[in-house]
Amino acid sequence: MARNAIGEDYEIPEVQFGYQLDHYFDYDEVDPIIYFERNVYQYMESSQELVNSLLTRANA
Structure with missing residues (x-):
């Protein structure tokens, strides 16, 4: 995920x-796994909406 973000909007x-x-x-400022676990949940809902939208368009 981290590397795939590079170069995106x-x-x-x-x-x-x-x-x-x-x-x-x-x-080594912060453990990346701990950072991920503490912060990923705030992005899950909007990401799920995007995935559902893409799946709906793909299945149309």
């Missing part, structure tokens, strides 16, 4: 999260 909240996660993988 930084205005998208999930991309910002990926950039932050990538930063923590590169530097």
Whole structure:
């Protein structure tokens, strides 16, 4: 997830999260797994809505 965010639209909240996660993988400021576990839930609902929308269009 972290590496896939690189180069994507930084205005998208999930991309910002990926950039932050990538930063923590590169530097030892914060354990990236703990950061992920503490913060991923705020993105799950909007991400699920996007996935459902894409699946609906793919199955149409």
